[in-house]
Amino acid sequence: MTNEELKIKLTELIPSVVFEEGGEWITAFVEGSNWKTIAQQLRSNEGFEFDYLFCLTCIDWKTYLTMVYHLTSTTYRHSLVIKAKLDRNNPELETVSDIWRTAEFNEREAYDLFGVKFLHHPDLRRLLLTDDFNGYPLRKDFEDPINMIKL
Amino acid sequence: MSEQNNIPNELKKSPPLGGDLEGVSFPGEVHPTAGGGILLSKLDEVINWARSNSLWPLVFGTSCCAIEMMSTASAKYDWSRFGFEVARATPRQADVIIIAGTIVNKMAPVLKRLYDQMPDPKYVIAMGACATSGGPFFYNTYSVVKGADHVIPVDVYIAGCPPRPEALLHALITLQEKIKSGATREQIRNGTGK
Numbered sequence: 001m002t003n004e005e006l007k008i009k010l011t012e013l014i015p016s017v018v019f020e021e022g023g024e025w026i027t028a029f030v031e032g033s034n035w036k037t038i039a040q041q042l043r044s045n046e047g048f049e050f051d052y053l054f055c056l057t058c059i060d061w062k063t064y065l066t067m068v069y070h071l072t073s074t075t076y077r078h079s080l081v082i083k084a085k086l087d088r089n090n091p092e093l094e095t096v097s098d099i100w101r102t103a104e105f106n107e108r109e110a111y112d113l114f115g116v117k118f119l120h121h122p123d124l125r126r127l128l129l130t131d132d133f134n135g136y137p138l139r140k141d142f143e144d145p146i147n148m149i150k151l
Numbered sequence: 152m153s154e155q156n157n158i159p160n161e162l163k164k165s166p167p168l169g170g171d172l173e174g175v176s177f178p179g180e181v182h183p184t185a186g187g188g189i190l191l192s193k194l195d196e197v198i199n200w201a202r203s204n205s206l207w208p209l210v211f212g213t214s215c216c217a218i219e220m221m222s223t224a225s226a227k228y229d230w231s232r233f234g235f236e237v238a239r240a241t242p243r244q245a246d247v248i249i250i251a252g253t254i255v256n257k258m259a260p261v262l263k264r265l266y267d268q269m270p271d272p273k274y275v276i277a278m279g280a281c282a283t284s285g286g287p288f289f290y291n292t293y294s295v296v297k298g299a300d301h302v303i304p305v306d307v308y309i310a311g312c313p314p315r316p317e318a319l320l321h322a323l324i325t326l327q328e329k330i331k332s333g334a335t336r337e338q339i340r341n342g343t344g345k
Contacts, residue, residue, distance in 0.1 A: 129294075130257060137293035144293050147256070151290035 027081040036094035056106035058114040095121040113138040203330040204234040209245035213252030216279040216313040223316040242268040253281035
């Protein structure tokens with residue numbers, strides 16, 4: 001599907017969707033509370049079939065967090081970016097690791113570095129850092145007076 | 152006429168036994184006698200000479216410097232020419248560890264353990280900016296050790312990001328010279344070594 005066709009189909013699926021202009025892929029903002037059902041439909045609905053989650057990112061905007069999911073379809077070769085705003089003090093979002101298996105490790109990484117809690121994740125532990133690490137180092141306000149030399 | 156005068160002139164000099172290069176030659180001198188010669192040397196110097204010309208590096212690379220290190224080992228630069236020969240995959244058979252890359256907090260205990268497992272005498276080369284000081288990761292980082300010498304002692308440092316193979320060869324030859332000199336860190340620093 002072309003980007004324009006995708007936009008129309010997405011609006012049918014999620015009436016509240018907001019698109020962000022600019023960039024190679026179409027970018028859609030969704031509500032965090034709807035994300036799980038939307039993800040399931042994007043994965044399996046006829047015409048979407050986004051079967052490959054190729055990037056999972058978190059961004060710290062200082063006042064809120066944004067989760068970013070890059071999806072593509074190996075059948076239709078179309079791609080889509082989904083963004084969801086999260087509360088910075090209590091970032092929670094449903095896991096998609098049962099839809100895209102790769103998200104299991106990616107979500108662990110986002111939890112490790114940003115502290116996003118993925119609800120119903122099968123094994124939400126730190127991935128890269130040691131288990132006794134304090135804090136979430138990719139957050140903008142992370143401080144470590146012993147190891148970090150501030151510039 | 153004494154027997155000494157019958158010796159041909161070219162034998163009266165003490166030719167280097169190890170080759171023509173300065174520093175590569177065998178430490179000692181040959182006193183020619185009729186039908187041969189007497190070799191005079193010091194055991195310490197012979198041992199240092201032997202050690203310096205057979206340094207086996209450990210297979211150890213944590214980032215892009217390792218690519219340059221592999222290039223130095225391969226055909227074009229071929230560090231075997233200087234006696235570095237085979238890289239060993241176990242620290243128990245290695246003489247020198249080239250820290251080729253960034254050392255992060257999580258890697259530091261592993262590096263320490265590898266160093267501890269190497270048999271004496273053992274040598275360390277800090278290759279590139281990261282291993283020397285943390286380099287590009289010096290400021291505002293939560294994970295990088297600011298120089299491998301916070302973890303293990305280092306003999307030779309190389310600048311560069313990453314250093315070219317020639318720079319690594321230069322560091323390896325510098326290490327050979329250090330071993331041959333037999334001087335301690337303090338002697339090198341004060342310029343009182345050989």
